[in-house]
Amino acid sequence: MLFRIIYMFFAGYVSIIVEGFFIERFLNICRNKKIYLQELHRENSTYIKAKILKSDFREIANIAKKTKCKVKIEKKSGVPFFISKYRKRKVFAVAILVIAIFIFTMTKFIWNIEVNGNEKISSEEVVNLVNEYGIKIGKFKSNIDTEKISTLIRLKREDLSWIGITIKGTNAIITVEETTEKPEIIDKNEICNIVATKDAVISKLVVQNGTPRVVEGDTVKAGDILVEGVMEGEHTGIRQVRAEANVFGKNCYEKEKKEEFVQNETVKTGNEEKKREICINKFKINFNKGVSKFENYDTIITSRKVKFFSNFYLPIEIKKITNVEIINQPRTYSEEELKIKIEKEIDEELEKEYQISKYEDKYKKRDVEVNPENNGLKVKVIYEIQEDIGIKKNID
Secondary structure, X not given: OHHHHHHHHHHOEEEEEEEOOOHHHHHHHHHHOOOOOEEEEEEEOOEEEEEEEHHHHHHHHHHHHHOOOEEEEEEEEOHHHHHHHHOOOHHHHHHHHHHHHHHHHHOOEOOEEEEEOOOOXXXXXXXXXXXXXXXXXXXXXXXXXXXXXXXXXXXXXXXEEEEEEEEEOOEEEEEEEEOXXXXXXXXXXXXXXXXXXXXXXXXXXXXXXXXXXXOOOOEEOOOOEEEEOEEEEOOOEEEEOEOEEEXXXXXXXXXXXXXXXXXEEEEEEEEEEEEEEEEEOXXXXXXXXXXXXXXXXXXEEEEEEEEXXXXXXXXXXXXXXXXXXXXXXXXXXXXXXXXXXXXXXXHHHHHHHHOHHHOOHHHEEEEEEEEEEOOEEEEEEEEEEEEEOEEEEEOO
């Protein structure tokens, strides 16, 4: 695959668009004539995109004509087209040779790491993990034993049920499968109590086994016994059992904020300045040195790695740095606007602190208190949450 990409680059290739009602016939004829369509992408039943060798274009045009399809060149790429454009300039011939040597040398290394399949584990953590075992940016590909590394990682990480490492071009593709949480194995002979995981007011108590030590309305603290693992029978007397129950506790989470009706707000003026930066591995070339002309601004950085085709990356990253001018100007809120603004801010803070959204609507109640005060507004948001606070604890 890598050899094919390099060959197409030096032989020259064209990106084409083919449209027509007989696309299937067109593709079948290409297959029969052994014309290779690189990065074939089918938009719909009458429209495809692909990359082909420069030398195959004439045959492609004949096939398109035969199948009543239209073929259009979207882009010409590769060494022959570059030479054709600059054939009278000797300096470019030398530049081409240097570039060719550079590209060929770079194909021997890894210049990008791609992570797929992860949900709970971050991509950054996966990259750091494979870095420990030698899969790094700039690593010589022939020194990497992907099967051995996969096996070592699976032995080390219990949260990964499988990890696959594939090197395509200069791209290391890491595909992971995370382990699912194992169901609780219940030992019916195990003797345990149910205790509180946190301070709360008991709101609901459903006992299947054991003796309750609290009733609805009781205030409990973390560690208190809610249901004891004992039962008393008329004929069996007192015996120890495995406590089983659902115990719900009620807690209030609240936050209060005060803000003024007139506030300074950050506003974009629409003025921008753009800068470029090229990173060749760890070496940086900044084309716009100097201080920004804006007194206050936000910076937006976007970057992309240079690549040929989908998996042939080079150690070159182009960064676009945009400074957006901002100014502070006063804004006067109405009482309703300020109330909504403060409520939103408090909700975001409570969500971050207590993950309110994980509770179903039937288990949470929200109240808002609003009090005007000295050119401003004081707002308090109160969430009443009901949650299962019981956890089993073995009896020693």
